[in-house]
Amino acid sequence: MKKLGIITALLIIIVFAWFFLPMSANNASPKGSLEKLVLTGSSTVAPLASEIGKRFEALHPNVRVDVQTGGSSRGVNDARTGLANIGMASRALKVKESDLLSFTIALDGISIITHQANPVTALDRQQIIAIYTGKILNWKDVGGNDAPITVVNKSEGHSTLELFLHHFGLKNTDVKAHVVIGDNQQGIKTVAGNPNAIGYVSIGAAEYAASHDIAIKLLPLGGITASVANVLNHSFPLSRPLNLVTREAPTGTAKAFIDFARSVQVNDLIEAQYFVPVAH
Amino acid sequence: MSTNTLATCLIWLAALFVTAVFVCLLADIISQGLTGLSWSYLIEPPQDAGRAGGIGSIIVSTGLILLVAIATSAPLGLATAILLTEFSTQKSTFAQFVERSLDVLSGIPSIIFGLFGNAFFCIYLGLGFSILSGGLTLACMALPILIRTATEGLRAVPNDYRLSAAALSMTRTSALIHLLVPAATPALVAGLMLGIGRAGAETAALIFTSGYVDRMPDSVMDSGRALSVHIYDLSMNVAGGDAKANSAALVLIILLFVINSVSSFLANHWMHKRIIHL
Numbered sequence: 001m002k003k004l005g006i007i008t009a010l011l012i013i014i015v016f017a018w019f020f021l022p023m024s025a026n027n028a029s030p031k032g033s034l035e036k037l038v039l040t041g042s043s044t045v046a047p048l049a050s051e052i053g054k055r056f057e058a059l060h061p062n063v064r065v066d067v068q069t070g071g072s073s074r075g076v077n078d079a080r081t082g083l084a085n086i087g088m089a090s091r092a093l094k095v096k097e098s099d100l101l102s103f104t105i106a107l108d109g110i111s112i113i114t115h116q117a118n119p120v121t122a123l124d125r126q127q128i129i130a131i132y133t134g135k136i137l138n139w140k141d142v143g144g145n146d147a148p149i150t151v152v153n154k155s156e157g158h159s160t161l162e163l164f165l166h167h168f169g170l171k172n173t174d175v176k177a178h179v180v181i182g183d184n185q186q187g188i189k190t191v192a193g194n195p196n197a198i199g200y201v202s203i204g205a206a207e208y209a210a211s212h213d214i215a216i217k218l219l220p221l222g223g224i225t226a227s228v229a230n231v232l233n234h235s236f237p238l239s240r241p242l243n244l245v246t247r248e249a250p251t252g253t254a255k256a257f258i259d260f261a262r263s264v265q266v267n268d269l270i271e272a273q274y275f276v277p278v279a280h
Numbered sequence: 281m282s283t284n285t286l287a288t289c290l291i292w293l294a295a296l297f298v299t300a301v302f303v304c305l306l307a308d309i310i311s312q313g314l315t316g317l318s319w320s321y322l323i324e325p326p327q328d329a330g331r332a333g334g335i336g337s338i339i340v341s342t343g344l345i346l347l348v349a350i351a352t353s354a355p356l357g358l359a360t361a362i363l364l365t366e367f368s369t370q371k372s373t374f375a376q377f378v379e380r381s382l383d384v385l386s387g388i389p390s391i392i393f394g395l396f397g398n399a400f401f402c403i404y405l406g407l408g409f410s411i412l413s414g415g416l417t418l419a420c421m422a423l424p425i426l427i428r429t430a431t432e433g434l435r436a437v438p439n440d441y442r443l444s445a446a447a448l449s450m451t452r453t454s455a456l457i458h459l460l461v462p463a464a465t466p467a468l469v470a471g472l473m474l475g476i477g478r479a480g481a482e483t484a485a486l487i488f489t490s491g492y493v494d495r496m497p498d499s500v501m502d503s504g505r506a507l508s509v510h511i512y513d514l515s516m517n518v519a520g521g522d523a524k525a526n527s528a529a530l531v532l533i534i535l536l537f538v539i540n541s542v543s544s545f546l547a548n549h550w551m552h553k554r555i556i557h558l
């Protein structure tokens with residue numbers, strides 16, 4: 001038993017040494033001057049931040065941008081405790097979080113969508129709430145055809161769902177959904193394939209689909225046309241900022257990254273993730 | 281007669297149903313994922329949040345995470361199993377305590393392991409979001425299954441082996457090394473595979489430990505995205521990532537299948553070599 005214990009211990013040590021060696025070798029090489037920038041937070045922002053990070057790394061070869069997810073609250077928290085250099089939040093900072101600084105890199109809006117052939121051109125707040133809570137079940141009650149409404153809702157865990165529920169003052173348990181979908185593309189496909197469906201998706205994705213001959217229609221909200229332009233000028237009511245959050249005024253590499261993320265150089269990346277760039 | 285036929289039919293139906301679920305699942309993933317599968321997909325790094333490019337860096341990260349998990353859990357698991365079977369009786373309080381805690385441990389949801397790994401390895405031990413943190417977390421997850429099967433395997437070795445060894449005045453250590461462990465090798469490998477299979481398909485335990493970074497890792501101290509995390513992100517978080525998610529899922533299944541076949545082949549081969557010539 002003693003022998004076996006010693007053998008096991010030796011094995012563990014060898015394995016660890018083998019794993020740690022390449023690391024120390026790397027540190028000894030010129031790569032040792034690598035600077036690491038850690039971002040944590042919103043899963044909505046994470047794919048965009050990763051892409052921005054890759055382009056930033058290409059411009060600054062001695063910087064590594066590590067993006068981790070975990071949700072907006074985690075991003076805010078990690079930025080506050082210093083666990084992350086920069087936090088990511090897919091919402092504006094709350095009053096309790098006013099000790100932090102936020103930098104908007106993009107905007108995201110949510111549009112109500114219906115099938116292109118649906119004659120209904122607008123729904124007011126009360127009508128949308130009634131449809132999503134199952135009190136209005138037929139399009140003829142809101143001035144449309146005599147056809148049952150198919151309510152498309154987002155699955156739990158999507159920030160789009162949270163934003164939608166928050167805007168209309170609903171709880172997810174109130175919603176009487178017929179179809180529950182995951183991402184934006186699935187929502188667009190579902191509504192485009194069902195003339196009686198109503199759903200809500202990210203505005204950038206919806207606008208792109210509608211302009212590429214997919215049979216959906218964006219409904220205005222509160223009299224404001226659902227468009228990227230109206231998200232940009234803050235007139236569209238159902239929108240949110242995507243923020244980078246820091247504890248103190250950023251300096252050095254963090255500042256360079258935030259400035260880069262807010263510059264026109266990343267607008268194509270922001271649009272590729274169906275968000276609305278702020279820089280022009 | 282009729283009850284017999286009915287029972288037979290039900291048993292066949294149940295077996296068919298289980299097989300059908302597996303075949304449907306596999307067929308779905310193959311039909312959706314095969315078109316996106318190519319050599320370049322396997323070696324290129326992901327681009328555009330995973331919607332373009334490949335999964336080269338992600339396969340490397342996954343492999344490293346599994347390697348860390350195997351390298352740490354295998355010796356620990358084997359040692360614990362030997363202690364439980366050979367150096368303590370099944371009735372001793374200590375052995376019962378260890379086995380009970382293993383049972384509890386194996387029922388703990390993986391997200392708890394993820395949060396524990398994040399708090400302990402990443403923050404407390406200061407390993408950060410790294411492949412090492414992820415691999416160690418997976419090792420913790422795989423240990424209960426590994427020890428369970430290894431214990432069963434060692435207990436299944438006939439007592440005659442131990443008695444004969446004692447009669448030949450072999451020490452317990454050499455009896456273990458030359459007799460008991462080789463005889464239990466298939467069970468040990470099966471346990472390792474079950475553990476690694478569970479670990480390799482893990483998302484919740486990895487997203488907060490090995491992390492989300494999809495760059496090619498330089499060392500085990502770098503954050504690296506595992507295949508399962510990549511699949512989860514593509515199907516749940518990235519608009520238009522479904523096709524690539526299916527291809528990545530197919531790769532993960534093939535990877536686990538290959539690991540499984542190779543190890544069971546090795547186990548059989550090995551055992552024949554060591555036992556038959558005894």
